[in-house]
Amino acid sequence: MHTIDFEPVGRRGKCPDGESLLECGRRLNVDIVSICGGMGICHQCRVQVISGPVSGRTPEEAEAFSEQERGRNCRLACRTWPQGDVKVHIPPESLSAPQRTQVEGLEVEIEPEPLVRGFEVRLTPPTLEEPASDERNLKKALEGQHGVRAGIVDLGVLQEGFPKIREWGWKLSAAVRGNEVVALGAPATRWLGLAADIGTTKIACYLVDMQTGKTLGSRGLMNPQIAYGEDVIARIYAAGKGPENAEKLQDLLVQALDKALGSLCEETGAVRSEVVDAVIVGNTAIHHLFLRLPVLQLGRSPYVPALSSALDVKARDLGMELAPGAWVHLLPNIAGFCGADHVSMLLATGLAEMEGVNLAIDIGTNTEICLNVHGRMASVSCASGPAFEGAHIRHGMRAAPGAIEHVRLSAAGLQVQTIGNKPPIGICGSGLLDVVAQLRLHDILDSSGRMLPHPLVRPMDGSREFVLVEREAEEAITVSQKDVRELQLAKAAIRLGIRALCEAEGLQEGAIGHVLIAGAFGTFIDVESAVAIGMLPPLPLERYRQVGNAAGTGARLALMSRGQRLEAERIAERTRYIELAGIPDFSRKYAEASVMDAR
């Protein structure tokens, strides 16, 4: 009997001899993805063995991994049998929901260099002979004991923190940002930071220890603004209708963040007043709605942001309850449809620093793509729409338990994998992408995207639909011709964006050395499927890398490092924005990008 540690989910349990990592994980409720059911065929259950003895590599695995991956001890969980105590890392793309959320991302190691630092100080009780004000007393202690010159004490700190100085017996912990005291606490307070990536659909929040940089907890939640429209255009018009609306839209985000922070605090034994810094990223529209900036101009040519530079604003000015003097940092926007989340993704992936020709793509309701050609950076924004979130799809649903997330059609028939291995109730974005790719690979779709006759295809409303799952009491789960068209619109927009960037540089797509795929959706798609329908170019698969929520990771980097904030500004400054609607021959190129072929 061996002990197995599954990371980063933190599940640990016993594994008898003869049980594979996949079987062990399932028994311990660690939902590792597997479509083929453990036959070594689907290559979805990829894990990394960190330590401990395991069985030797199988022939199936030789095929599944690149040499580099083999060197990192990457294995298929279904083909790996522990032979002692083992520690395993499960990458996000191999985890099925609900463990998988939009919060997992790159873990990039950086030297903590936070703007806000904590200092333990001891004040001198005043006397009639030396009646120093509490504020002078604190400043003197900071300078004398730590060489820190804090010229400013935030008003909130004077109001909320100073009344406690005597309670603390003149000993306390001070959080200092540059030359400003932003919080006071009892001695040895653990100061925290909040990073958040606010997407059009989802929000990811991280609570970080400001001294070590360690992420103490994370939360994923829905963006409650969805009640005002699924895409940002709808919300722009909603906010533009009047100040109450704009306030409401802002308030929804502030409350959502506050709720997430509340549960993160509960989980980690923290309190809001210990959160001394925050970094928040989002696309330009969300960024503007969060700050309650004017947005109507974002929806009209020439689509300019009100604000593009990075911004520091007091948390209280946004209605956020953090430490009394806490600031919130917003990364810069590049253009009206290329926002701080894109900059954050570029920061986390390190695309700007990579040599050669490389592409980074953040797939979501809106998809932003950046091409770095020997240091020249250009970005486009593509309206990929909400199909990936399951919206406007007949049996579409979000990536939640019971959603069909992976599909394979083979001689053995149709295999579907649902999130959490629950009975299927609908189909999520990655499942839809898989279905359409399988249909195309088996010529049930032609290259124009038209559905052809097949035993599993049946007529529907004058068109056709493909039956994915027959159910006894309920109607079948199907993919209709219209669903295929929705996905086709999205894939055409993305492919057009990639081609436009290459064309602007006079390059062929084949010249791209690496493609970094970020974003909640991008993390979980099958890249082969995306290539099969021509959403992504037909590059060797090893050039693709799925990096999880890179925008969230970028926010954490900026939270922990002033250098990373400056780097984000440099990235925004040097990245040229190309307006897709303005490229020559737009219609022809769009039609070409719609073709459902791997080419």
Add this chain to the structure above:
Amino acid sequence: MHTIDFEPVGRRGKCPDGESLLECGRRLNVDIVSICGGMGICHQCRVQVISGPVSGRTPEEAEAFSEQERGRNCRLACRTWPQGDVKVHIPPESLSAPQRTQVEGLEVEIEPEPLVRGFEVRLTPPTLEEPASDERNLKKALEGQHGVRAGIVDLGVLQEGFPKIREWGWKLSAAVRGNEVVALGAPATRWLGLAADIGTTKIACYLVDMQTGKTLGSRGLMNPQIAYGEDVIARIYAAGKGPENAEKLQDLLVQALDKALGSLCEETGAVRSEVVDAVIVGNTAIHHLFLRLPVLQLGRSPYVPALSSALDVKARDLGMELAPGAWVHLLPNIAGFCGADHVSMLLATGLAEMEGVNLAIDIGTNTEICLNVHGRMASVSCASGPAFEGAHIRHGMRAAPGAIEHVRLSAAGLQVQTIGNKPPIGICGSGLLDVVAQLRLHDILDSSGRMLPHPLVRPMDGSREFVLVEREAEEAITVSQKDVRELQLAKAAIRLGIRALCEAEGLQEGAIGHVLIAGAFGTFIDVESAVAIGMLPPLPLERYRQVGNAAGTGARLALMSRGQRLEAERIAERTRYIELAGIPDFSRKYAEASVMDAR
């Protein structure tokens, strides 16, 4: 028939030959003070003839004025007959209420060097080719057209100002503070500043043109916190009772300032969003209550302020509605009972710059005194109490119409002058001072302050009272032995303060070259009376100068000049605070200071 201009009250009217300036003023409802009724005896109706021909100087005037004053064309209004069109300046101390308020003060000329400056800019409408964000567009215009690098645009400006950029046709006026845009307005907006002196009892507000430095209007009003106690100690305990109380006390001040600003705006055709800067001064307790800082430690030894340094805080953080990004500047405090209003008074009087040995004194509910001995500055604070405001005095009242403000006892009998020449209804601070001085000069009080028998003195409750005015239907207006004691306490505290300062420097009071008397009350007292009872030292009268609300003037100086703000910090830094309660031989010295003699 001549035309007479009375300034600064701005009253203009006709004056027939043979009518004196006093008679003319009264006919035109310009209430010039006169106790003797125009006999040239009381010397209260002092005015300055600015231009135009008048009758020659009378012997009474030779006696009333110093050579310097005669050189400035100072005259007694009752002894001056116009001989053509004349312009007259009435100093505040010669004006009876209600024209006279606590807002009049020194008019100190300074070169405007405000922190906030206005710039007219023209933006370039963005295009698809040049889709600059509004914020970049504004920054570029400011730099290109004015060489101003504004790195920060306040969030409030982004929220409230940016939506109007297109309405204004890309032309606008920007108010910039250092590197921060704090307001936007239509082209040619007149940017304004607010200066306020918040006293324990009264508030003075000034609306200032930020370009010219001209005071456009002023308002005096009562401090509504009086409901929570007449002195600051009572309010400190009220605020210390709980956060709601502290909030209420803050809110009362914010609302009072807002109301005053509202009527100033109405008067001058301005709006709140044009007010881009503010400077507020008050004593330490009021300063803390206004900022909602902890105050309980102010009431306990060693009486330390929470905050002594100057502070800049966003107006919105105080709940003040000014321009979206406006800051409020608070001058530094020196000690728990020596606050920003004292620093402001020192700034306005220029005491720190004067050569030799000079004293400045701000008389109020609390009296602060500063002695400058060849550049060495030291201050004391004396609890002079509310007697000067008419509180705790049997027939006391504030300086309002009907209050007896001046009293003379002579062979001709008792003469009283009321504010507004209304029938007497009570006695205000300067009236009380006059009565007590007259009683002492006529030996109706002995040097210990005991009331002696006299035709106008009658028994009252086992003690005595002096009958000032008999009235038919109502009881007489009197000054009781107890009233005399109240004033005596106040005068002793002040005189003790002056002596303590001199003693600390090893000086005799006679060495003092100039005494500058500031404050609402100090403006209107008769210095001779104050000297007669030993409240002020028996220096030649020409060494005394009454300077009006110098704290309000200092606030205006700081509003208009960053140099003056730095000077205020230097003054606070170099002024030593002497705790009166801690001086050696306190009791004996206090007893000496109580003696009611001019010595």
